[in-house]
Amino acid sequence: MILVTGGAGFIGANFVLDWLAQHDEPVINLDKLTYAGNLETLASLQGDARHMFVQGDIADSALVTGLLTEHRPRTIVHFAAESHVDRSIHGAEDFIQTNIVGTFRLLEAVRAHWSALPDAEKQAFRLLHVSTDEVYGSLAPDAPAFTETHGFEPNSPYSASKAASDHLVRAWHHTYGLPVVTTNCSNNYGPFHFPEKLIPLMIVNALAGKPLPVYGDGMQVRDWLYVKDHCSAIRRVLEAGSLGETYNVGGWNEKPNIEIVHTICALLDELRPRADGASYTTQITHVKDRPGHDRRYAIDARKLEAELGWKPAETFDTGIRKTVQWYLDHPDWVARVQSGAYRQWVQTQYGAPATA
Numbered sequence: 001m002i003l004v005t006g007g008a009g010f011i012g013a014n015f016v017l018d019w020l021a022q023h024d025e026p027v028i029n030l031d032k033l034t035y036a037g038n039l040e041t042l043a044s045l046q047g048d049a050r051h052m053f054v055q056g057d058i059a060d061s062a063l064v065t066g067l068l069t070e071h072r073p074r075t076i077v078h079f080a081a082e083s084h085v086d087r088s089i090h091g092a093e094d095f096i097q098t099n100i101v102g103t104f105r106l107l108e109a110v111r112a113h114w115s116a117l118p119d120a121e122k123q124a125f126r127l128l129h130v131s132t133d134e135v136y137g138s139l140a141p142d143a144p145a146f147t148e149t150h151g152f153e154p155n156s157p158y159s160a161s162k163a164a165s166d167h168l169v170r171a172w173h174h175t176y177g178l179p180v181v182t183t184n185c186s187n188n189y190g191p192f193h194f195p196e197k198l199i200p201l202m203i204v205n206a207l208a209g210k211p212l213p214v215y216g217d218g219m220q221v222r223d224w225l226y227v228k229d230h231c232s233a234i235r236r237v238l239e240a241g242s243l244g245e246t247y248n249v250g251g252w253n254e255k256p257n258i259e260i261v262h263t264i265c266a267l268l269d270e271l272r273p274r275a276d277g278a279s280y281t282t283q284i285t286h287v288k289d290r291p292g293h294d295r296r297y298a299i300d301a302r303k304l305e306a307e308l309g310w311k312p313a314e315t316f317d318t319g320i321r322k323t324v325q326w327y328l329d330h331p332d333w334v335a336r337v338q339s340g341a342y343r344q345w346v347q348t349q350y351g352a353p354a355t356a
């Protein structure tokens, strides 16, 4: 079996759903269920013996050690993190605690467990650390895209905490031989994305008749990857990635934010026209910029393609259409996220906030 941390969040939950759609290999899903964790996303796995959910903190060494001893997973996929840049600017403490201290405690528990494994299991063991392109900092408009050898120049409390976790993972490989691989991915989008991030926020605000808040001039550039392509890249790196290596994951879809917002508005104009016949673009509002806002990210994912044969399946056009359609088709999921009702899901569904 495999152990996934943060598997009730956006990418982790998509990964667990895709994994169990393709394998019968069971998943232990360890997630603290912060505001970003939503077990309702995994409702289709209710009663599925291949999925064991454990509510808990990666920084809880005794809990992690107990799970490793009891279940002996062959692989760990580490998604758990505080992930929202704006929240990190308002308060960095949780980011330091989970992304740095939590990753450190996880590495130590895994190291102790792995060191004591018999040779065959030890050889087969992997820990995949899921990280971000934001560790590399910001690019000038005409600079080449980030490669894996680009220096780390994190600019926000979030990216600094992720950069620290990447360094810890690297050091645990170099010093102790822990069998790790790291992926650094660009901006994901797709189903079950919490509507605090750009794409889901714009879709749900548009449908609610609210302003579409574009930071500054909206000309900040991100590379966008459909979440299921990120999941397939992680599966591929698990299968064939070289130990101690890092792999960039990206969609070859560099776009300024304002273009993303216009694309979403155009899709909504087509798929769910406003009652008054006006375009959703009339809701676009430019607001104060994010402090220290990184101007441009771009990912060079050629290493992953050349060495492991991975390519994204979706273009931005196909992925964003699927995403907008998903939000139109799932108003209940959105409504329960917005009302906060999703946080009662564990109690409602399972009776107690522990193991489901």
Ligand code: NAD
Residues within 6 Å of the ligand: 005, 006, 007, 008, 009, 010, 011, 012, 030, 031, 032, 033, 034, 035, 036, 037, 038, 056, 057, 058, 059, 078, 079, 080, 081, 082, 083, 084, 098, 102, 130, 131, 132, 133, 162, 184, 185, 186, 187, 188, 189, 194
């Ligand atoms: P998310 O915020 O949607 O989910 C994070 C999950 O981790 C939540 O379920 C939360 O409950 C859980 N969690 C938080 N602290 C925990 C702790 N101490 N112990 C156990 N669980 C805890 O994040 P996401 O967007 O799904 O991102 C997942 C990972 O991928 C993160 O490591 C993030 O840095 C990385 N990443 C995200 C993106 C992106 O565009 N979203 C891109 C590249 C990399």
Ligand code: DAU
Residues within 6 Å of the ligand: 083, 084, 085, 086, 131, 132, 133, 134, 185, 186, 187, 188, 196, 197, 198, 199, 201, 213, 214, 215, 216, 218, 220, 221, 222, 257, 290, 297
């Ligand atoms: O690059 C990978 C990273 O992408 C991940 O590591 C992070 O976990 C993930 O949150 C994401 O970070 P960003 O800061 O790029 O994503 P966000 O959706 O918050 O913002 C995307 C861009 O849109 C960014 O330039 C800020 C801008 N923005 C965002 C929001 C929420 C707006 O203009 N208006 C908004 O309301």
